[in-house]
Structure formats: C-alpha cells, structure tokens
Amino acid sequence: GQSLEQPSEVTAVEGAIVQINCTYQTSGFYGLSWYQQHDGGAPTFLSYNALDGLEETGRFSSFLSRSDSYGYLLLQELQMKDSASYFCAVRVYQGGKLIFGQGTELSVKP
Amino acid sequence: DTEVTQTPKHLVMGMTNKKSLKCEQHMGHRAMYWYKQKAKKPPELMFVYSYEKLSINESVPSRFSPECPNSSLLNLHLHALQPEDSALYLCASSLSRESNEKLFFGSGTQLSVL
Numbered sequence: 001g002q003s004l005e006q007p008s009e010v011t012a013v014e015g016a017i018v019q020i021n022c023t024y025q026t027s028g029f030y031g032l033s034w035y036q037q038h039d040g041g042a043p044t045f046l047s048y049n050a051l052d053g054l055e056e057t058g059r060f061s062s063f064l065s066r067s068d069s070y071g072y073l074l075l076q077e078l079q080m081k082d083s084a085s086y087f088c089a090v091r092v093y094q095g096g097k098l099i100f101g102q103g104t105e106l107s108v109k110p
Numbered sequence: 111d112t113e114v115t116q117t118p119k120h121l122v123m124g125m126t127n128k129k130s131l132k133c134e135q136h137m138g139h140r141a142m143y144w145y146k147q148k149a150k151k152p153p154e155l156m157f158v159y160s161y162e163k164l165s166i167n168e169s170v171p172s173r174f175s176p177e178c179p180n181s182s183l184l185n186l187h188l189h190a191l192q193p194e195d196s197a198l199y200l201c202a203s204s205l206s207r208e209s210n211e212k213l214f215f216g217s218g219t220q221l222s223v224l
Contacts, residue, residue, distance in 0.1 A: 045213060097166065097210070098155070098213070100152035
C-alpha cells in the first residue's frame with residue numbers, strides 16, 4: 001500500500017517558524033509536492049522536491065531526504081494568512097497520480 | 111491567464127436530477143483532472159485526461175461521466191447521484207500528465223445532493 005503521514009494540526013504564533021513533516025511509504029518515489037489550501041478555497045501548489053536537499057521560495061522552504069523517506073515544509077515569519085491546510089503529495093512514478101497525505105491544519109495565532 | 115475556472119460554484123441537486131460541472135483553462139495545459147474532496151480530507155483523484163483522451167478512471171461509479179470536448183474544456187456529467195456524493199469537486203490541470211507534480215486547481219463546485 002501507499003501511505004503518507006503528516007501531523008493533523010499545528011499551532012504557532014505570528015512571526016514564528018513552523019515545520020510540517022511528511023513521511024512516506026510508497027511502492028516507488030518520483031517526487032514530493034506541497035500544496036496549501038485555505039478554508040473554502042482551491043489547493044495551491046507551493047513547492048516540489050525530486051532530489052535531496054532544500055528548495056527555497058520566499059518565506060517557504062521544502063526539504064527532502066529520499067534515504068529517510070521524509071520531507072518537510074518550513075514556513076518562516078508566519079503571518080495570519082498562512083492559516084490553512086497543508087498537504088504533502090507523492091508521485092510514485094512519472095505520470096503517475098499524486099498520492100496526498102491527510103493534511104496538516106496550521107493555525108497562526110496573534 | 112493562470113486560472114482554472116469552474117462553474118457553477120455551488121450546486122444543489124436531487125437524486126433524480128441530471129446536471130453538469132464545467133471547467134476551463136487557457137494555459138495550454140494538456141492534462142486535466144477531476145478530484146473529489148470531502149471536508150477536512152485530501153483531494154481524491156477521479157479522472158485524468160491527457161491530450162483530450164481519458165487516461166485514468168479511478169473506478170468511479172458510472173453516475174459520474176467525464177467529457178473533454180477540447181483541450182481547454184472539461185465537463186463532469188452527473189446523474190442519479192447519492193447523498194454521499196455531496197462534496198467539493200475540483201478540476202485541475204497540468205502542463206502534461208508527466209508534469210503533474212504541479213497542478214493548477216480551480217476553486218471547485220460545492221455539490222449538495224438531497
């Protein structure tokens with residue numbers, strides 16, 4: 001079977017740094033994507049890692065360790081608007097469907 | 111234009127009705143997708159179209175019937191739905207099926223089946 005594990009909820013304060021972890025057990029691995037979804041909104045692509053290491057895009061960074069079957073999304077200088085659900089998603093092979101984790105609900109407090 | 115547009119935004123239908131959901135993108139993407147999402151859950155893949163041909167059907171009941179009239183449009187025809195089919199239906203597109211790590215999602219149709 002295919003499984004992705006991420007924490008169901010994370011709470012942090014404005015201005016802080018938060019890390020959302022994702023571990024995966026899949027039959028293959030082609031890459032790890034991250035999506036953000038605000039309540040009532042559409043999922044929005046944040047980042048993609050196919051190789052080990054850190055990818056940085058503004059306040060958001062994503063990390064992958066293929067040997068550990070593990071990745072994380074790092075959000076810096078948290079803002080209230082970052083309150084949303086965050087999904088990791090694995091592509092098992094190129095062209096294969098994305099397998100989504102259950103999502104992490106991030107609450108940013110003042 | 112980097113948008114995927116879905117209509118209608120909300121739909122209420124009875125179990126005997128027939129309705130259609132529509133999706134449009136003008137980014138030149140050649141892969142289009144239908145997802146179903148229940149509250150507090152991840153999107154679940156239903157169908158994938160690649161170059162206007164159905165390439166994946168995730169064992170979806172026949173009361174859901176997809177259609178891709180051209181490379182910019184994707185429809186989902188609904189007939190004889192059940193209350194458990196109430197959900198947010200999301201359309202998405204990607205440059206190609208091989209580039210599906212980056213999906214562009216529409217805002218969805220919130221469907222209620224009574």
